[in-house]
Amino acid sequence: MSQRQIPEASVARLPLYLRALIDRAEAGVESMSSGELAAAAGVNSAKIRKDLSYLGSYGTRGVGYDVEYLIAQISRELGLTQDWSTVLVGAGNLGQALANYGGFADRGFRIAAILDADPAKVGMTVAGVEVFHQDQAERIIREEDVAIAILAVPGDAAQEVADRLVEAGVTSILNFAPAVIQVPEGVSLRKVDLSIELQILAYYEQRRLVSDDLANGAVRRHLDGLPD
Amino acid sequence: MSQRQIPEASVARLPLYLRALIDRAEAGVESMSSGELAAAAGVNSAKIRKDLSYLGSYGTRGVGYDVEYLIAQISRELGLTQDWSTVLVGAGNLGQALANYGGFADRGFRIAAILDADPAKVGMTVAGVEVFHQDQAERIIREEDVAIAILAVPGDAAQEVADRLVEAGVTSILNFAPAVIQVPEGVSLRKVDLSIELQILAYYEQRRLVSDDLANGAVRRHLDGLPD
Structure with a gap:
């Protein structure tokens, strides 16, 4: 390095x-x-x-x-020449999709455990990984030497879950939850907002509509009242 | 604009x-x-x-x-002051998670239909959206005035599906499939690789390990044979 x-x-x-x-x-x-x-x-x-x-x-x-x-x-x-243990928090639709997503393991990110607050989900297995109750977070993070957590919880639970993970020793959080969260200095945070890329595509789609309109003489049809 | x-x-x-x-x-x-x-x-x-x-x-x-x-x-x-119709292709785990992901509709991206190649999935409803057979792509894209497609198919099917969508009139593709695909000029393509952000976190995690080691005097323990 x-x-x-x-x-x-x-x-x-x-x-x-x-x-x-x-x-x-x-x-x-x-x-x-x-x-x-x-x-x-x-x-x-x-x-x-x-x-x-x-x-x-x-x-x-x-x-x-x-x-x-x-x-x-x-x-x-x-840092991909070593394997990293992660915990995935949230066993809902997104959490299950992420657990099933082959791309993590391919790059050396092993999901050591899935955590969820819902007792009904505890004991389930998703993509070969067991779901534990969130109360087990501290134990699992310690025993599995987990530095990275993947958050796939509802937006309103995200900050509280993140605080608890950091308290338990997690130093990197990948946040898929639709919420802005804060972490202390020294903890890395990356946010995945699945709609960001769609918004970028919308920009280019709108450009296409406008240039079609210009070509058709229907200039400024899509433009609303805001000043340029 | x-x-x-x-x-x-x-x-x-x-x-x-x-x-x-x-x-x-x-x-x-x-x-x-x-x-x-x-x-x-x-x-x-x-x-x-x-x-x-x-x-x-x-x-x-x-x-x-x-x-x-x-x-x-x-x-x-x-271009978010108008609504955009999209099709979501792939009704597997990831497709279902994406359909359930509230963040798209919040930003004006309506999923008009979900498409899948598997006849067993046709007729299912995910997050209130019906699953149609992929053979209906051309009709749905035309009738619903769809410009943007979201790809959540297996990697080995991605290019073929993308070709077909472009043929049917789609001009923007958001690719979640774990594959690099090509689109003709004039078509926008954005790729979401869910492991990219994890790799960025791994970089900072590794930095932490190294600086801990430096602090402990165990300099270069994590460094392998490659020259600097």
Whole structure:
């Protein structure tokens, strides 16, 4: 792992490169230029070269980056060369979908236990993982050496559950609950809002409608009263 | 809507500002400085001021941004002042969780129909939405004026399903399937990889382990053979 702290925005792009590289490696590709990696990861190539330079990777002129080597380097940098124990909190629809989602285990994120506040769910097995009562959180986090928790609880329960997990020793929370939560300094928090990406698509859809209208002469039909 | 095309990275941040603003509006806050918005959205304040300047919003010195006005402006810019019909393809665990996820409808994304290739799932109702056979895709997309499709199919089916949706007139795809898919130019594609955020958390977890080790004198215990 590089000694240097990598800028947060660059860290957030490393998984995108990793996904693109693994995809190409599976297709038998052995090296990629920054331009090819840019097309596959959806990031411009100057940014990619900059991001990878933090890892000490500069590629070889005329050859590009060695795919397997770069996969190993990014995996190591991201901490994916070790397995991580996680707890998944919430055994509702979303929690069950997440437990069944193969992509976590593939990347070394093992769900050690599912926790739920509902006694009726305790003892269920989802994707081979047992559901425990939330009261067992402290014990399980300690015994399974869990640092990362995945929150899939209702929005109004999210802050209270997060507080309890942090109290029990969790230092990273991935929040799928539809609520903004606060964590103390020193605890990492990432939020997944499944509607964010839809909103981005809506922007481009609206652009399409407007340019169709412009093409049809029906200028500003979609625009309402707000000033530009 | 502003006439000017906003940079892609800025578009991608607008939903983050919108979420933070709505959260504060619900708490009764009427104005926010760029610094407060920065803290709530997790983006630095210079970037926020730049992004909002594309919308023609500059705030008022000493007062900040008017929360309700900025919500209206961002919503209009993102195309959220109209409702969007979507189809959700895949009625498995993830598809069902997505159908049940309230966050889509809250933002004006109505799921007009759920499609699945499995005849056994046809006729089911998930979160009040009927499941149709995938063969009905063309008809439903036409009749319901669907521009946006949400893909929650197995990875190996994703490309074929995407091709068919595009053929039927869909111009935006939100891909939850664990596969890289290609779409023709003029079609928007966003990919949600639920493990990406976990990988980012793993980076910071690993940093913590290393700094604990450094503190304990057990320098480089976690580092393997790759050169820096």
